[in-house]
Amino acid sequence: MGTYLTPEEAFGGISTIPQGLDRAARTPNGIAVLDRDLNERLLPYADLEVAARRVAAGIRERGVLAGDPVCLLGSTSPEILVSLFGVWRAGAIPSVVALPRRVDLQTYLDDVAGRIDTAGAKLLAVDDGLLSPELPLDRVSAPVIGLRELVADEPIDEPTPSDPNAFALLQFTSGTTAGSRAVSLTHRHVLTNLAAAVYQLDAHLPRAVFVSWLPLFHDMGLIGMLLGSIASTCPFVVIPPEEFMGRPGSWMDAVSRYRGTLSASPNFAYGLAARDLRLRPRELDLSCFTSAGSGAEAIDHDTVESFTREAGKYGFTPESVCPMYGLAENTLAVSIKKPGTPVIISWVRRDALEKEGSAVETREGDPDARALVSNGPALPGVEIAILDEDGRRLEPNTVGEICLAGPAVMAGYWRNEEKTEEVIRDGLLHTGDLGYLDEAGELFVTGRIKDVIIVGGRNLAAEEYEFWAERVEGVRMGNAIAFVVPEREHVVVVAETAKLAEEAEQVGRAVMETLRERLPRGPEEVVLVVPGTLPKTSSGKRKRGACREQYASGALQTVAVVTGDRG
Amino acid sequence: MSETDVYDAIKQVLVDELKLSPEVVKPEADLRRDLGLDSLDVATVAMALEEKLGIEVTDEAMQNVETVQDAVTFLSQQTSATESQTR
Numbered sequence: 131m132g133t134y135l136t137p138e139e140a141f142g143g144i145s146t147i148p149q150g151l152d153r154a155a156r157t158p159n160g161i162a163v164l165d166r167d168l169n170e171r172l173l174p175y176a177d178l179e180v181a182a183r184r185v186a187a188g189i190r191e192r193g194v195l196a197g198d199p200v201c202l203l204g205s206t207s208p209e210i211l212v213s214l215f216g217v218w219r220a221g222a223i224p225s226v227v228a229l230p231r232r233v234d235l236q237t238y239l240d241d242v243a244g245r246i247d248t249a250g251a252k253l254l255a256v257d258d259g260l261l262s263p264e265l266p267l268d269r270v271s272a273p274v275i276g277l278r279e280l281v282a283d284e285p286i287d288e289p290t291p292s293d294p295n296a297f298a299l300l301q302f303t304s305g306t307t308a309g310s311r312a313v314s315l316t317h318r319h320v321l322t323n324l325a326a327a328v329y330q331l332d333a334h335l336p337r338a339v340f341v342s343w344l345p346l347f348h349d350m351g352l353i354g355m356l357l358g359s360i361a362s363t364c365p366f367v368v369i370p371p372e373e374f375m376g377r378p379g380s381w382m383d384a385v386s387r388y389r390g391t392l393s394a395s396p397n398f399a400y401g402l403a404a405r406d407l408r409l410r411p412r413e414l415d416l417s418c419f420t421s422a423g424s425g426a427e428a429i430d431h432d433t434v435e436s437f438t439r440e441a442g443k444y445g446f447t448p449e450s451v452c453p454m455y456g457l458a459e460n461t462l463a464v465s466i467k468k469p470g471t472p473v474i475i476s477w478v479r480r481d482a483l484e485k486e487g488s489a490v491e492t493r494e495g496d497p498d499a500r501a502l503v504s505n506g507p508a509l510p511g512v513e514i515a516i517l518d519e520d521g522r523r524l525e526p527n528t529v530g531e532i533c534l535a536g537p538a539v540m541a542g543y544w545r546n547e548e549k550t551e552e553v554i555r556d557g558l559l560h561t562g563d564l565g566y567l568d569e570a571g572e573l574f575v576t577g578r579i580k581d582v583i584i585v586g587g588r589n590l591a592a593e594e595y596e597f598w599a600e601r602v603e604g605v606r607m608g609n610a611i612a613f614v615v616p617e618r619e620h621v622v623v624v625a626e627t628a629k630l631a632e633e634a635e636q637v638g639r640a641v642m643e644t645l646r647e648r649l650p651r652g653p654e655e656v657v658l659v660v661p662g663t664l665p666k667t668s669s670g671k672r673k674r675g676a677c678r679e680q681y682a683s684g685a686l687q688t689v690a691v692v693t694g695d696r697g
Numbered sequence: 698m699s700e701t702d703v704y705d706a707i708k709q710v711l712v713d714e715l716k717l718s719p720e721v722v723k724p725e726a727d728l729r730r731d732l733g734l735d736s737l738d739v740a741t742v743a744m745a746l747e748e749k750l751g752i753e754v755t756d757e758a759m760q761n762v763e764t765v766q767d768a769v770t771f772l773s774q775q776t777s778a779t780e781s782q783t784r
Contacts, residue, residue: 375736376756378744398737405744650733 134511134537135329137294137321141361145294146317148182148218152290154363155179161359161366163208164384166377173208175360178215183285185216191282192253192273196221196291199249199300199544201272203227203242204257206346206370209277211356213255214346216280218298221291225249225300225312226347229371230265237648243269248312249300249544255280294318300544301349301458312544313458320353323461323538324361326509327354330466331421331452333392338364339418341390343374343381343399350394350426353462358392378402379410382441386414394423394454397430400437407440417445421469425454428575428616431475431501448473455505455575459559461538464514465573467506474504474572483576484682487529489566504572512536514573515558516566519675524566529576531675532565533558564675577616592674595623598648599656604629604637611664612653613678620654624677624686627658631690634658638692646694654694660687698776703750704769710745711765724766732765752776 137144144150160174194200200217202224204210210226217224227245230238246254251272258276267274298320300312328334340359344351359366367388369380382403385393400422407414419441424434438448449470456463467473477499482490492499508514515523516530524530539559542550553560565575595612599605602625609626623645627637638656646652663686665676680686704724711717715738721731728734734742743754752775762768 372736375740378740398741402740402744405748409744409747650735 132510134322134509135325137318137325137361140325140329140334141321142363144321144361146218146291146296147298147320147357147360148215148290149292150321150357150361151175151179151182151215151218154360157363159363159365161208161211161368162388163206163211164367164369164373164380166369166373166380168380168383168387171208173211175363178212180285181212181281182215182219184281184283185213186219186286186288187282187284188280189216189220189222189253190286192275192280194220194222194252197223197297198252199223199225201225201227201246201249201251201254202256202346203229203254204260204277205229205372206368207257210257210346213277213280217255219286219290221288221296222252223297223300223314225251225302226345226352227254228302228347229345235265239266239269242267243271245302245312246270246272248302291317294321297541299353301352302347303458311546311549313540314542314544315461315540319461319538319540320357321361322511323463323509324353324358326511326538327463327466328358328362330463330468330506330509331392331423332469333358333362333364333421335391337389337391338362339367339388339390339392340364341367341369341381341385341388341393343369343371344395345371348426349458349462350396350423350456354394354423374399379406382407382414382416382444385419386416386444389418391418392421392423393419394425396427397424397433398427400424401430401433404433404437404440407443408436411443414444416441417447419446420450421452422446422450423452423454423466425456425463425466425505428577429453429503429505431503434473434503453503453505455532455563455565455573457561457563459540459553459561460512460534460536461540463509464512464532464534464561465506465508467504476502476504476568476574478502483529489527489529489568489574502574502576504568504574506573507571508534508573509536511538514567517558517560519673521556526567526569529564529566532561532563532573532575534561535559577614594649595621595645595653596672598644599623599625599641602637602640602644604633605641606661609661609664610641611672611674611677613674613681615678615682618654621651622655622657622678622681623653624657624659624664624681626661626664627689628661629658629689634690635692638690642692642694652694656692657681657686657688658690658692660689663687698750698773700769700773703773703776704765706746706749707742707765707768707772710742710749714741714745722765724764724769726765727763728765728768729763746772750776 154175163171200222254272254274294317298317299315342355346352451473452467454466478489479492482488513535515533518530564577592612596610599610606626612623641656665673708722743759747754
């Protein structure tokens with residue numbers, strides 16, 4: 131694992147997030163919350179610190195103690211930032227709940243209620259603008275309170291929480307009804323991972339300015355961008371996600387105007403930005419943007435190229451693209467490419483990769499090759515091991531499950547030992563992602579397939595497809611497996627049914643319909659197979675990887691197939 | 698550009714960009730309720746349509762569009778306005 135910086139060494143002696151704010155408050159820097167036209171609302175760290183103490187007092191008055199979970203609901207605003215730091219200042223554990231995205235309000239409300247229960251929250255603090263009869267939160271098991279009401283007249287009269295091993299955050303991973311899990315992280319986890327990430331990305335340098343449009347319920351937005359700025363005591367420029375969606379060009383406008391040095395986004399946002407720069411040429415200077423992190427989603431070679439080309443017209447350099455790999459279970463980041471070094475692209479033979487799981491290099495532009503973008507080397511302190519399905523360590527350039535150990539691996543899923551033991555085994559966090567290391571230790575991710583399906587910037591747990599598929603009449607309970615065909619981003623659901631031929635096809639259509647109704651994206655294909663033929667481990671766990679291989683090689687004992695006729 | 702051309706362009710964008718099934722894209726389909734588009738999808742679609750049709754499609758304009766047919770009507774007006782301007 132080697133040596134790594136402690137938070138105290140990296141960030142001037144701080145051990146907890148609220149201590150980080152105390153330190154930032156002694157600088158003239160702060161947060162600028164922008165709208166899509168870059169109108170700003172300023173929140174200096176010094177003001178944030180004072181306001182957070184008043185919220186901490188308000189929280190305490192409502193009976194919330196240190197160590198109690200508190201959920202927050204609202205888009206990015208000075209008010210929610212103050213509340214969030216107020217929760218930390220009170221020694222409580224915040225969890226930011228995702229905003230309503232889809233029209234299906236009932237499903238969303240069920241999700242919120244489920245998350246409050248999972249967290250065991252003592253309070254749900256809601257942006258005052260969202261408190262309306264249109265968003266009925268009456269089924270939530272915790273008291274619901276507007277953010278404004280949380281602000282007490284007098285600040286809290288307690289020392290800043292200083293225990294690095296106290297819980298700092300509950301981060302919901304993904305998924306809705308079926309897969310709601312909260313990663314629990316301590317202050318030490320958060321700050322240790324940030325120390326590694328901040329130094330790898332040159333964000334410890336005095337000129338650093340963070341620019342973000344990511345929502346605060348996103349780990350990269352909350353930990354990487356917001357807490358990264360606070361810990362580095364540098365300026366933070368933030369655009370609420372709905373403002374970015376309304377005008378994606380606002381992201382690069384903000385980078386240019388505020389001389390942003392660092393931003394991170396999923397791949398798709400770089401695609402949107404590239405398209406916007408191409409469609410709307412304007413006066414920008416992106417030469418300042420030297421750490422362009424791309425993570426939380428498969429990194430597409432074409433997207434990197436098109437962004438580099440378009441942004442290059444405004445002084446952006448190709449070496450500034452920083453692919454990264456990470457997951458909430460390791461706080462945030464696992465590997466990051468250093469700025470100022472070339473992006474490493476490996477052209478590997480498709481057939482060898484898919485059939486044998488080996489990365490065989492071929493010439494650039496080979497039509498039978500897949501261009502894989504390296505996610506950089508493991509961060510200091512992180513040890514990556516690539517394992518086969520039986521848990522054996524694999525050689526370089528061989529695809530297996532990405533597993534890891536290090537100081538930022540979560541304490542566990544909150545109040546869920548069973549799920550924790552599924553992913554942390556033999557001292558290693560099993561990510562469920564597939565990839566390989568090359569001889570130089572560069573990490574290549576070949577698919578994010580085991581538990582989480584990411585399509586179009588959305589995380590959907592495979593369990594969710596399975597959960598709903600198994601509720602369709604004719605599908606055997608506990609006998610559906612969902613996975614992605616990574617190349618095409620196609621979701622396939624394989625389910626066992628005792629029905630035959632035409633009846634089986636009807637079941638397949640019912641599964642397709644149910645999934646389309648329940649999830650943001652239906653699957654591309656539903657395959658019905660003979661009972662007892664789905665691959666499972668001896669303990670009865672679904673082997674999604676093996677199922678995907680059987681699907682690819684045509685080894686499934688198929689009874690019927692229903693396709694979504696897509697693309 | 699005729700309404701049919703615009704409809705085809707919209708359908709193509711929904712299928713290509715959002716991987717929707719062609720069979721679900723119908724004139725009467727509600728973008729959000731029936732097709733499940735969220736704000737990110739709307740931004741993506743708006744930009745792809747700008748590129749395809751060569752006109753500006755603002756988010757504000759897209760907010761008022763409910764069905765595929767609404768989008769066809771609105772964008773057809775936009776394209777013909779642009780075409781007459783350039784004449």
